[in-house]
Amino acid sequence: MTIKRWCLFLVVLLIHITILSGCWSKNELTDLAFVIAVGLDKTEDGKYVETFQVVNPGNVAGATQRGGGSGGIPVTLYTATGDNLVEASRKGSKKISRLVYYAHTNLVVIGEELAKEGIMDVFDAIERNPQFRTTATVVVARKQTAEELLSVLTPIDKIPASQIIKTLQMTEKIWGENLDVHAGEIIEALSLTGKEVVMSSFRLEGNKNTGKQQKNVQSIEPYAKLHADELAVFKKGKLIGWISGEDARGVLWVLNKIRQTALSVDWEQKKEAVVYKVMRAKTKVIAQMNKGTPVISVFIEAEGDVGETLVPFDLTNPTQIAKLEEKIEKEIQKEVQKAIQRVQQEKSDIFGFGEVIHRSYPDEWKQMKKTWNERYFPRLQVKVKVDAFVRRTGLRNKSYLK
Amino acid sequence: MERVQLSARQLFMLAILFEHGSAIVIPLGVDAKQDVWLAILCGMALGSLLFLVYYRLFTYYPTVPFTSYSQQIVGTFFGKGIALVYVLYFLYIAARVLRDFGELLLTFAYPETPLFVLNAVMMLTIMYAAYKGIEVLARAGELFFAFLYLIAVLGFVLVIVVGVIDIHRLQPVLEEGWKRVFKVVFTQTLYVPFGEMIVFTMLFPYVNERKKVKIAGWLAIWLSGINLALTMAMNIAVIGADAVSRSTFPLLNTIQEIRIANFLERLDVLFMIALVIGGFFKISVFFYAGVIGAADLFQIKEHQRLIYPLGLAVLLLSIAIANNFAEHIKEGLNIVTIYMHIPLQVVIPVLLLIIAAIRNRHM
Structure with a gap:
């Protein structure tokens, strides 16, 4: 090969290095905040409050190795307010040092007040976002805000969102008074005239303030406990009643x-x-x-x-x-x-x-x-x-x- | 013309990959709501009739591509005009599919990458394939055909096993009657992807088993038609007609529903592979047809010399074609169908066939 061809060959190789590595918009694992659950509420002046339950990766792994409980807290809670969900989510960056990442969000909690006002418009952002999965479970927070429901530490499944989802799935399977409803099913029901939305609710019982602390999981009977509650009946996207x-x-x-x-x-x-x-x-x-x-x-x-x-x-x-x-x-x-x-x-x-x-x-x-x-x-x-x-x-x- | 030979099997596989191309990932014919599978099957049936027209033209002139025999049929002046229009049409559609491909990847997987970069990388690969010629493309097609089928079967089995299919979502069949179905057939599914087989009139002369061209083409149309209809029916049975008609990629939503035992989930990569493979072959076939058409028309012996200028043109055109995704789709559905697909896929070939039949009877 002539020198000219060798040079060309090298240039092509160099171009390939930049293209094939595919790191145009790479995100290191340490730059992501894995949101495991999202809570949605509304303030009195009509703004959305978005609550993120973010996994604290070090503490989750540490907790299982050490046999639980002794490390830090497995999840951290952040809230952000905005006129709509995208705004609230982006504003959350003021408080979270990492990129809010929704690909692992398995749970959406809707506060009772917001549910009564109507959930018609909250699902668009969820459906449109390519990160978000429509297979996420949706529940209503009974008699409290979504933020309150998500701010409790749970003993057996360290991550509270997992606790909620697993409880729901298990009770649906062996007792059958609660429903594990996915966001996709809700969107389908909202779009059809011959079907209305129904989903389960969850309730936090006990002392809310102690529930937020590590103390909650160090007691044989947690101060605050989560449990699956009645079925929420919606009509045209608005919560109208409960069935138990x-x-x-x-x-x-x-x-x-x-x-x-x-x-x-x-x-x-x-x-x-x-x-x-x-x-x-x-x-x-x-x-x-x-x-x-x-x-x-x-x-x-x-x-x-x-x-x-x-x-x-x-x-x-x-x-x-x-x-x-x-x-x-x-x-x-x-x-x-x-x-x-x-x-x-x-x-x-x-x-x-x-x-x-x-x-x-x-x-x-x-x-x-x-x-x-x-x-x-x-x-x-x-x-x-x-x-x-x-x-x-x-x-x-x-x-x-x- | 290149001195290469394709077997009928290679033609069949290339046509399958071409037909699946982008059609399998885009919301094809979803205006028919839950009857979209019927619309696709009707499009397939009419598409195989259309293919018969292309095939008859080929039997009259078995050694030259479309751009040559158009000159033999209606004379050099008009024939060259027609050939030029077709060359531009193939290159334009190549640019459109390239844009489709870039937009789809951008919306879903690479939100922060500029469209130009994605399209340029894809176009470079396609230009390389076209440089190497149709034989290489066909051999690559054989490889990817097996690969794509493996993925497709795997995807199907998983969706069925997971049990997310609810056949009742396909009901009521023919809610608005046949009118809605045929409207979709005649405005969409007949032309994309079945009528696009017109591009193969440029490739037929390369096939060494001439007798098998018809059956290979038909089998490809039927198999891909059935696959597309099944896929769309599956999409509807999984996520519902309403969600399918609002979705940018129904197949992606369907694949996302797969969740097996908390570990086998997020199989989006299957969708990505199908998108990239299908997109590559569809654009390559169009681009290659455009290039050899231009070489044939302007009497250039080596088609390779046209690849860089035309490739660059296609790349730039794919960016300049529309300001946003909505405009691009709207153009594709309304303007391109009426002013390009109908005249170039149906009217001109049928007219040419009639003239060719008359001429060849007298000869």
Whole structure:
């Protein structure tokens, strides 16, 4: 090769070094503030308050190595105020020394006051930002601001946001009164006319001031504790009501979100005497038209075991089991019917029945769409049919009770 | 003309990569809402008819590219005019796709990098590929074809396994009737990506198995049509018709929904790879067709000599084409479709075919 070609070759190589390294807008790990949870509130003069729960990486890793608790605090809380979310987020840089980085944000907490005022406009920024994931869980802070809910240290899962998400997922899975709702699902519900938003709430109990301190996780019973609370019902993006207890579980039955739960039925004059553990459940919702009025049918299939009996009960007898199955079916049906009536009072179609009708009867839906929540949904006829199966009875068949 | 040979298989793979190109990542035909998969399939069916037109032209003149036989069909003067228009069209579309590619990467992955830098890096690679010629591009296509398919299958399986698909989101089918579907077919999906197969009229003469050209082209159109329809249907079944129609990249949103057991998530890189590979082949094919078209038209023996000037022109054009993303998309959907795609993909080829058929009957 001639010298000229060698020079050219070197120049090309040098260009490649600059291009291929791809460090145009690099961010070192030590320059990022990993926001694990975002809290949203509104001030009295209508500004947004954004709360960031930022992971303190050194302390998280240290805490697990040393067996917990002895190091610093795993997360730090910052707040920033602005006319909108982007402004608040950017203004946060006045307090945080690192770039606020949202790619690991798994939780969005909405303060109750903001929820009542309306969440319609807060999701645009979340959806638009390429860092933010729409798979982040969203909850409402019950009876407090999002900032208060996020400012508590938790003992078992060191990072409070993880504690909230994991609690929510676990209770949804084995008890079924709470819902793990993603931002994407909320945005979808906000955009559809035949479906309204429903999500879980979380509550902070105990001493809020001590909850912020390391002391909270050094006590056998934390001074302040987080727990999953009622379901928040929204209408057109505004929080309008709460659903709790068995009604909440009824809502989950309809939404096909029940995976496991336990329910008890009366047996021979004794109240709540036999406990049925649901291990698998499936719900189907179908719309039909009956002389111009829509009818919704909810089909529920549940499979499970007997978990506990408080009366002498011969579980070796298949006819007894069949009788029990019938009772369970009635119990579930009652629970679901009650929940539907309760939601119909709120006049907000959180079940998405309107969408089911839209999908099966698009022409008829066009007439109903505008007044769906006001006129049709509260008076909607809903049929509930349940098939329950008792598969096994655990390690014993008959009870020791005689 | 280069003295190279493509096999029918290479043509097929190149066409598949070309068809998937940017179509798989952009919100293609989403005005049809949940019926978009129908719109794509209809576009595919009509697109294969259009391909038959291109193929018939090729059978009349199997040894020369489009820019040459246009001169043989309507005479040197008009033929050269037509050839020039097509060369400009190919280069313009190359610039448009390059802009698409740059904008997409910028919005999602490189928010702080200037558009020019991204486009320039991509264009340099494409110019290098065009310099090496179509044979090299086709061989690279064979490699990337396997790679892209692996990713696609992996993505599909993961989305299905995760269970985020809700088939009911595709209902109600034909909510607004066939009218809305056909409107989208005739304004969008027929031309992009299926009608864009017109660019392959420049490459057909290189294929050594002439009899297999038709079947290779058709298979490519059908397979990519089915893939695109499936992908869009999957997007809707995962994130809903409304979100798809508002999204800049529906496929990205779908991939982001994949979360398996708290460790297999954030698979955006799959999307990025599909975007870069597809973009590269689509721009390369257009650019190469433009370059050899110009070489053919101006009687330049080595097409390599045109690569630097034309490459630079495409690069600058891709920046100058629009002020913002919205303007770029709007132009693409309205102006380009009416004034470029319809006349150049449908009207002129059909007219040329009619004239060629009459001429060749008398000959």
